[in-house]
Amino acid sequence: MIALLARDLRLAIRAGGGFGLGLAFFLILATLVPLGVGPDATLLRPIGPGILWLGALLACLLSLDRIFALDLEDGSLDLLATAPIPLEGVATIKALTHWITTGLPLTVAAPALSLLLFLPTSALPWLVVSLLIGTPALSWLGTFGAALTVGLKRGSLLLSLLVLPLYIPTLVFGAEVVRRGGDGLSVATPLALLAAITLGCVAVLPFATAAALRINLR
Structure with a gap:
């Protein structure tokens, strides 16, 4: 599985669909708003947490259609389905690769971009923690959506329609953590709910993703 992770990281960086594209979109959104x-400052500060979280959400969405598309094109997905590694493990590695190349860089870049939205200094640690x-x-969630639409024509549009509603709770609680942290209020409740969503996704979705892949590869 480590070899598969290293391979997917190399492919993601070479394909240019994750790291650079997501950061560029995040920067453009934070600049255009x-x-x-x-x-x-009085207008941007209240909406800053929501804008930053929305930017991270949309930046993650950009590269979802490439999670399984490259493997499907060169036949690697069929080989992975018959490999000794269970498909649940493959789904976990794909999601982890997407997060390393997209979510993690966005988390690192967010504090610098938050200066453009006049986010208070007290909110910056909570911005990093929430992301x-x-x-x-x-x-x-995106990996699960990509598995549902793999091999479909115009699958990227359908993928967006499937995944965006599932992203809403994470967006709401993530922005609320930053907002409450900036105002000096308790962040325990939204942070706990955000962590529960992530833990639930990590625990359950690899099995759902593997099932979707098995159906689409038949």
């Missing part, structure tokens, strides 16, 4: 709304805890759920 102040230009469109106006550089007013670090919440973005894995985005990758695991």
Whole structure:
């Protein structure tokens, strides 16, 4: 499984569909919002947490259709389905690769980009914590959606329609953690709910993803 992870990381970096694309989109969104709304700190500060989390969500969405598409094109997906590694393990590695190449860079870059939205200093640690805890759920949910639509024509559009509603709880609780942290309020409840969503996705979705792959590969 470590060899599969290393292989997928190399392919993701070479394909250019994760690391660079997600960061570029995140930067563009964080730059365009102040230009469109106006550089007013009193206006941008309340909406900053939601904008940053929405940017992270959409940036993760950009590369979801490539999670299984490259393996399907070159026949590797059929080999992985018959390999000694269970498909649940393959699904976990695919989701982990997506998070390492997309979610983790976004988490690292978010504090710098938050300066464009005048986010208070007290909110920055909670921004990093919420993204670090919440973005894995985005990758695991996205991997499940990618497995459902693998091999379909115009699958990327259908994938977006399937995954976006599932992203809403993570978006709501992630932004609420940052908002409450910036205001000096308790973040225990939204942070616990955010962690519960991620843990549930990591525990359950590999099995659902593997089942979807088995159905689509028949």
